[in-house]
Amino acid sequence: MRIEIxxxxxxxxxxxxxxAGRREIGGVLMGEQIEPGHFRVVDMSVDNETGGRAHFVRSxxxxxxxxxxxxxxxxxxxxxxxxxxxxxxxxxxxxxPSVQDAASMVDLVHGERGIDFAVLLxxxxxxxxxxxxxxxxxxxxxxxxxxxxxxx
Numbered sequence: 182m183r184i185e186i187x188x189x190x191x192x193x194x195x196x197x198x199x200x201a202g203r204r205e206i207g208g209v210l211m212g213e214q215i216e217p218g219h220f221r222v223v224d225m226s227v228d229n230e231t232g233g234r235a236h237f238v239r240s241x242x243x244x245x246x247x248x249x250x251x252x253x254x255x256x257x258x259x260x261x262x263x264x265x266x267x268x269x270x271x272x273x274x275x276x277x278p279s280v281q282d283a284a285s286m287v288d289l290v291h292g293e294r295g296i297d298f299a300v301l302l303x304x305x306x307x308x309x310x311x312x313x314x315x316x317x318x319x320x321x322x323x324x325x326x327x328x329x330x331x332x333x
Contacts, residue, residue, distance in 0.1 A: 182318050182328045183330075184221065184316060185331045185332070186330065194304060197227045198304065205269055208225055209266070212263065212265030226244040271304075276315045277315050283319075283325060296321075299318075302314060
């Protein structure tokens with residue numbers, strides 16, 4: 182799988198990461214399917230409230246409005262535009278999923294919500310400008326796998 186992150190989303194990420202400083206933040210990723218296995222992150226939500234120095238857990242209710250607005254803007258064209266996954270920052274740690282991160286994502290795709298797959302994007306701002314990142318695919322019935330991040 183491959184994902185692109187649009188320049189607008191990168192600007193939002195940088196601003197949010199700068200504002201959060203050393204506190205973890207995160208949200209949901211909303212994407213556009215370009216072709217099978219190739220997605221573009223076109224929007225995201227940001228939860229600036231619930232993160233701590235070494236922990237972030239997103240409240241699903243807090244991002245429902247962002248998802249609803251996204252679906253309205255994309256005229257409920259779910260085959261092309263849909264929920265893509267989750268993101269959060271690791272300002273003090275490597276940009277790889279922790280054991281807790283992976284367990285949360287496995288629970289998400291093996292849960293009752295009917296989500297077959299989701300990506301987890303982990304980011305950190307280096308030198309107040311560059312976004313260091315990793316992206317992992319969690320797919321029902323499969324082992325987690327690395328997602329290629331393309332320059333968008």
